[in-house]
Amino acid sequence: MSYTIALNFEDGVTRFIGCKEGETVLDAAYRQKVNLPMDCSDGVCGTCKGYCEQGQFDMGDEYLEEALSDEEVAEGQVLTCQMVPSSDCVIQVPVASTLCKTQVGSVEGTVAAVESLSEDSIELVVDLENADGLTFLPGQYIHIDVPGTEVHRSYSFSSLPGDKRATFLIRNIPNGVMSGYLTERAKGGDRLKLTGPLGSFYLREVTRPVLMLAGGTGLAPFLSMLAQLVQKECDAPIHMVYGVNKDDHLVKTDALDAFKEALPNFSYSTVVVDDASEHPRKGYVTHHMDAGVLHDGDIDVYLCGPPPMVDAVLNHFDTEGITPQSFHYEKFTPNQVGERA
Template identity: 50%
Template sequence: MSYQVALTFEDGITRFVTCGPDETVADASYKARINIPLDCRDGACGTCKSLCESGRYDGGDYIEEALSDEEAAQGYALPCQMTPQSDLVLRIPATSEAAKTAAATHSSTLVALEKLSETTVAFTLEPDDRAALAFLPGQYVNVAVPGTDVTRSYSFSSGPAEGQVSFLVRLTEDGAMSGYLRDRAQPGDRIDFTGPMGSFYLRAIERPALLLAGGTGLAPLLSMLEKLATEPPAHPVHLVYGVSADRDLVRLEALADYAAVIPGFTYDHCVKEYVTGRLEPRHLNDGDVDVYVCGPPPMVEAVRAHLAEQGVTPAHFHTEKFAPTGTAALAGAAR
């Protein structure tokens, strides 16, 4: 049986390789012309040591100097020795450039354009090579705006198993993508995008999870929920969605649908207040919680400050900050 392995690099690029039965991750990577850090191939040097964030594997044979028992218990493994026993997400301690690989560019056709509110538009693309496009729920791509020489970054709002890919865009007065979607876009338009990218993606649900969205920061969380709808979590998941005005609220029906099919999933929304105002102690679970936050920088920092004030240190705190103008900001994707 073959398994898919997502290799996430330090610069946010993600590449996927397929491991055959009893094939090591390193062998599959080199077969795909991805040169992950490697010296010995014998489990002796530790050069390829990487953190497995999701999935099961056989760690293979190696010496203590290459990988200690403590590191192995934390989820570290040696790609030159490990063989997958499920799909994996592996964090590689190198840039994609160092591994002599890059994000792929995909051509697609605009198949749907939906105005969700006065301020928000959804658009859907049908990639020419959908079978070759793999991404982790929460990641983003750089979209080339038709008729211009600029690109804008948008997170997938659709799940990784869907045949088409969708995105949410907040309309702005002078935005390049906003202008295109508002004035010129027509089904059948050709659109290129590059990716996937980003370290903001859903990890294995090993404890309660808290998802917090500001505005169109809801997009990557919808992608995560689509994944959870097909692979129900064993722990509760709560989402809080905040917007500046009633007219900005979108996809509430989708959230209700997910609440009906995902065991333990609940959600809330708020207008003109930070999402922290809707948090209760049970959502924080005394710190034994994984937190995912996507929204404008002030909102993300407000969440961080709120947790500090409550004396709560989450098990994991994953963030994506974006600039509503459409330019990449900090470590996040713009919408």
């Protein structure tokens, strides 16, 4: 038996390795040419310390208190030289990937479809050449090289990890490099290079109610998250507030309706900014987060949208004295993705 271990480095790079049954994470990493920090490999120095965000494992008792205290164990910190997984795991490694002599991976793909969903949104579908698809954490993003140029643009996956066909929601920016390619030159079979995965905005283990706040094409990572939650048969309360500027900017609501059918406790509401809209909920997402979806702060919040939206939500929580159990957010601009967990 083998387990998949996601190593998240502090520079935003994620590297996935396979860990054999009974094998330590450190040994598995070195076997796959990822040089995690290490001095002694005997549980003495603490150099290989990291934080396990999710997953089951055995640490044994052959390490020193000076290397890893009981308090640190209770917080989820681990020594990768002693950690033996018994499930898939996600581990934060507190150094840059370059210091571990690893780097972000890449995969080739071809354009399968380009669909204009609205004046504001384009869906890009890519067939991946890797027969096993691409491994990533739902919510993460990837760099896509723009054919015919020397630049790339960054987009969150809206598809499931491991799918042979990757999908992305892309904002249609007038005179944008990627937008111009997709609307004017793209054709089926065009070759693309994708580099990643990247980012610290991703779905954690669901142990309490979840609030998802999506702005525009910031809906993309939530589609990936929801698809995985369907696979896991999640029954926790999950509510999404999805905000856009205009009525016709609301896209993929058919997918959200399907998730409502598949997830027993999932609900969503849509919000439109445009004053001329006849939509029943107008304004901003901060106007439509009632007490019922906040669970008195016993909630995990995920937020993805343009910088003004992210700043408005942060200010709203601060003003209202709302402190979620965890708060993960990602800002994006037309030319880049920025993330914070």
